[in-house]
Amino acid sequence: MPHEVDGSFVALPLRALADAALARARALGAEHADFRLERVRSAAWRLRDARPAGSSDVTDLGYAVRVVHGGAWGFAAGVDLTMDGAAKVATQAVAMAKLSARVIAAAGSPERVELAAEPVHADRTWVSSYEVNPFDVPDEEKTGLLAQWSAGLLAADGVSHVDASLMTVQENKFYADTAGTSTIQQRVRLHPTLTAVSVDPGGDFDSMRTLAPPAGRGWEYLTGGTWDWSGELAALPELLAEKMRAPSVRAGRYDLVVDPSNLWLTIHESVGHATELDRALGYEAAYAGTSFATFDQLGTLKYGSAHMNVTGDRTAEHGLATVGFDDEGVAAQSWDLVRDGVLVGYQLDRRIAKLTGFERSNGCAFADSPGHVPVQRMANVSLQPAPGGPSTEELIGSVDRGIYVVGDRSWSIDMQRYNFQFTGQRFFLIEHGRLAGQLKDVAYQATTTDFWGSMAAVGGPQTYVLGGAFNCGKAQPGQVAAVSHGCPSALFEGVSILNTTQEAGR
Structure with a gap:
C-alpha cells in the first residue's frame, strides 16, 4: 500500500x-x-x-x-x-x-x-x-x-x-x-x-x-x-x-565466476565512478580523482566485451539512489552508460549537461544534508542480465579451472578508476565444472577495460541481485550518498589472481 x-x-x-x-x-x-x-x-x-x-x-x-x-x-x-x-x-x-x-x-x-x-x-x-x-x-x-x-x-x-x-x-x-x-x-x-x-x-x-x-x-x-x-x-x-x-590460493590466472554479492562493488568503483562526467572532465581531481573514460571517447571507448550492458537508473524499485526527482528538480530517469561493450553515456547534473552539449540532465544532483550544496552523484549503476541467460550453477559448470567469488570485502583502485584489486568474503575453487572447496588469501587484479573485456558470459535474470552501499563518498567538503548496483552472476576468463599474504610480504 x-x-x-x-x-x-x-x-x-x-x-x-x-x-x-x-x-x-x-x-x-x-x-x-x-x-x-x-x-x-x-x-x-x-x-x-x-x-x-x-x-x-x-x-x-x-x-x-x-x-x-x-x-x-x-x-x-x-x-x-x-x-x-x-x-x-x-x-x-x-x-x-x-x-x-x-x-x-x-x-x-x-x-x-x-x-x-x-x-x-x-x-x-x-x-x-x-x-x-x-x-x-x-x-x-x-x-x-x-x-x-x-x-x-x-x-x-x-x-x-x-x-x-x-x-x-x-x-x-x-x-x-x-x-x-x-x-x-x-x-x-x-x-x-x-x-x-x-x-x-x-x-x-x-x-x-x-x-x-x-x-x-x-x-x-x-x-x-x-x-x-x-x-x-x-x-x-x-x-x-x-x-x-581452507588452503591458500596459488597465484596465477583463473577463470572467475563472480557472484552479484561481489560484482556490485567492482561495478561501483570501475564503472559507476568512472562514468560521472564531472570526474571525467577533471572537476574531482583534487579529491576523488579523475576518470580514464574521458569525454572525447564517448561513443568509441571499448569498455568491455559485447556482453556488457550497463544502465544508470534513478527509478529502480528499492534502489538506494532511487528518487522521484533529484536536488535540481529533474525527474528520475533510466539511460544507457555502456551498450554492447561501448561507452555511450555519462551521469549528469544540469550544469554539466549544459556545459557539454546535452539537452537535459539525467537527474544526478544530490546533497546529503541541508547544509551541503548539491553535487553530481551516482545513480543506481547496474549491469544488465542476459535474457534467457544461464544460472550461476551453469556458469560454474562451464569452467574447467577457476574460482567462484562470493561477497565483497577490501578493494583498491587508482585515481583514474583503471587499475584495481578486489577481495571477497569467500572463494571456492572450481574444478571441471564443480565447486571443490574454499580457498583463502585471494584477490583478483586487472585494469578496468581488461577485466570487463574478459567477460565471456552474464547470467540470466534469475541471478540478478541489487547490491549497494550507504557510504559512497565524494566532494569537498565530503558528502556521503547511498547507491545500489544490480548485476547478475558473470563469467570472466583468464583473470590474474594474487595471493594476498604473499603480496603483503613483498
Whole structure:
C-alpha cells in the first residue's frame, strides 16, 4: 500500500519559506534560484556478542538556497524556520555568487554557469517503495531480533564472536525553484549486517559477513521473507569453519565466476565512478580523482566485451539512489552508460549537461544534508542480465579451472578508476565444472577495460541481485550518498589472481 509523506514534515512551513527565499533571490537579480528544505533522520544500533554495544538517533533539519547570479553559483544554508530567516539566507547566497563572479573574472575565466532545461514539475509528491517504516518499529524489537540472530550464531561450533548492526534512514525533502517546480519526497532505507568471527586455539582468526545488501525497503526486509535470513545465518558457521581450514590460493590466472554479492562493488568503483562526467572532465581531481573514460571517447571507448550492458537508473524499485526527482528538480530517469561493450553515456547534473552539449540532465544532483550544496552523484549503476541467460550453477559448470567469488570485502583502485584489486568474503575453487572447496588469501587484479573485456558470459535474470552501499563518498567538503548496483552472476576468463599474504610480504 503506498505511503504518504510524514505528516510532521508536511506541517512545516515549506512553501512559505520557499516563497520568501525565492522572492528575495528574484528581487536581487538572480537568474535562477532553488530552495531545498530537508529533514534527515539516521539511527543505528550495534551489538557485540548479542549484547548492546551502542546506538545513535540523529535528525538533521534545515534548508538551503542556491542561486545563479552574474553567471556564478551562490549558496547558503540556515536553520531559522521563519520568513525573515529564509530571505536572509537567500541574500547571503546572492552575495556569495557576486563574490564568486568577481573571483572568476579576476582569474580571466570565460566560463559562466548555465543550466540545461528541465520541464516544470509542479506540486509533485513521491514516496519510496516500502511496507513498514523502520522508525515505526520499537527499538526493543529491532535490538531483540539482532540479539536473537547473534545468539544463534554464537551457539554454533567455531564461532567466537558476533558483531551485529542495523542502520536506518528516513529522508524527507521539499524542493522549489524559480521556474515553478515544487516537489515533496520521502525515502526510507536500511542496512542490517551480522559478522561471525572465529579464533582457533593457535590464535589464527577470520570472519565472514552476511551477504544481505542494504536496500530501499522497510522493516519487512528483516521479517517478511524478502531475504532468506534464517537460511543464510544457518549456513554461515560451517562456511566460516571451512574458510578457516581452507588452503591458500596459488597465484596465477583463473577463470572467475563472480557472484552479484561481489560484482556490485567492482561495478561501483570501475564503472559507476568512472562514468560521472564531472570526474571525467577533471572537476574531482583534487579529491576523488579523475576518470580514464574521458569525454572525447564517448561513443568509441571499448569498455568491455559485447556482453556488457550497463544502465544508470534513478527509478529502480528499492534502489538506494532511487528518487522521484533529484536536488535540481529533474525527474528520475533510466539511460544507457555502456551498450554492447561501448561507452555511450555519462551521469549528469544540469550544469554539466549544459556545459557539454546535452539537452537535459539525467537527474544526478544530490546533497546529503541541508547544509551541503548539491553535487553530481551516482545513480543506481547496474549491469544488465542476459535474457534467457544461464544460472550461476551453469556458469560454474562451464569452467574447467577457476574460482567462484562470493561477497565483497577490501578493494583498491587508482585515481583514474583503471587499475584495481578486489577481495571477497569467500572463494571456492572450481574444478571441471564443480565447486571443490574454499580457498583463502585471494584477490583478483586487472585494469578496468581488461577485466570487463574478459567477460565471456552474464547470467540470466534469475541471478540478478541489487547490491549497494550507504557510504559512497565524494566532494569537498565530503558528502556521503547511498547507491545500489544490480548485476547478475558473470563469467570472466583468464583473470590474474594474487595471493594476498604473499603480496603483503613483498
